[in-house]
Amino acid sequence: MEKFLDIYGSLPRAGPGSDEITRRAYSVMHELPAAPRILDVGCGPGMQTIELLRLSRGTVVALDLLPQMLRRVEASAAAAGVSDRLVTVEQDMNSMTFPASSFDVIWSEGSIYLIGFEKGLTNFPGLLKPGGFLCVSEAVWLKPNPPLEVVEFWKEYPEIDFVEAKLRIIEQAGLELIDHFILPPEAWEENYYRPMWLKIAEKEREWEGDAEGLEVLRAAKDEISVFRRFSDYYTYAFFVMKKL
Numbered sequence: 001m002e003k004f005l006d007i008y009g010s011l012p013r014a015g016p017g018s019d020e021i022t023r024r025a026y027s028v029m030h031e032l033p034a035a036p037r038i039l040d041v042g043c044g045p046g047m048q049t050i051e052l053l054r055l056s057r058g059t060v061v062a063l064d065l066l067p068q069m070l071r072r073v074e075a076s077a078a079a080a081g082v083s084d085r086l087v088t089v090e091q092d093m094n095s096m097t098f099p100a101s102s103f104d105v106i107w108s109e110g111s112i113y114l115i116g117f118e119k120g121l122t123n124f125p126g127l128l129k130p131g132g133f134l135c136v137s138e139a140v141w142l143k144p145n146p147p148l149e150v151v152e153f154w155k156e157y158p159e160i161d162f163v164e165a166k167l168r169i170i171e172q173a174g175l176e177l178i179d180h181f182i183l184p185p186e187a188w189e190e191n192y193y194r195p196m197w198l199k200i201a202e203k204e205r206e207w208e209g210d211a212e213g214l215e216v217l218r219a220a221k222d223e224i225s226v227f228r229r230f231s232d233y234y235t236y237a238f239f240v241m242k243k244l
């Protein structure tokens with residue numbers, strides 16, 4: 001876990017995305033209160049947390065299982081001068097303890113897969129006020145019949161599906177779809193795979209002869225390689241939904 005975090009915990013983001021994408025999803029939420037209360041589930045290093053603090057005049061509760069991630073969010077918020085509106089919470093997204101109807105917005109970029117898209121859409125809205133927004137990004141297929149290597153990679157998340165299937169789940173959950181859009185390959189590269197590649201090169205020298213470390217590096221390289229050869233088969237999509 002320590003070696004894994006040396007790579008995945010050190011990047012600007014821990015999944016695909018960018019400030020531009022956070023802004024695009026935020027911009028379609030109309031009729032937000034002047035100072036919304038936002039919950040960022042699985043915040044990771046918190047690039048989107050800081051952007052949400054910049055975009056709103058509200059409070060952001062950044063929730064993650066790992067204290068290392070929360071310390072990074074706190075440091076970034078201090079550097080951006082927005083600490084006074086940030087609250088960090090070390091908690092499991094499967095058993096969050098906030099009172100019902102606590103939030104105007106629940107945000108989860110690249111993290112809802114950890115509870116599962118369908119379960120997240122069932123569990124999270126209870127924490128939203130009526131008319132509140134649920135904004136998540138989720139893995140989707142772009143075309144059918146992916147090569148075996150891609151299928152093997154995504155075995156860890158069998159809920160990956162086409163956008164149309166995700167839209168049906170949104171409807172079944174009783175949520176109103178406000179907008180959805182696909183993340184371009186650049187959203188994977190800029191803040192995630194390019195910095196990861198540089199980190200791998202640095203650690204390859206440092207971890208020479210360390211079997212555990214080299215295994216982490218091999219898996220990270222494989223992940224990047226699959227994406228760079230087959231990004232026309234899969235990506236993340238952003239879904240902005242409203243609780244009726």
Ligand SMILES: C[S@@+](CC[C@H](N)C(=O)[O-])C[C@H]1O[C@@H](n2cnc3c(N)ncnc32)[C@H](O)[C@@H]1O
Nearest residue numbers: 013014015042043044064065066092093109110
């Ligand atoms: C793939 S990262 C995405 C982070 C961030 N949203 C981003 O886009 O950079 C997922 C984050 O969820 C956290 N996490 C994993 N399991 C969790 C759980 N059960 N409850 C809360 N957070 C969890 C991880 O520590 C990690 O920081």
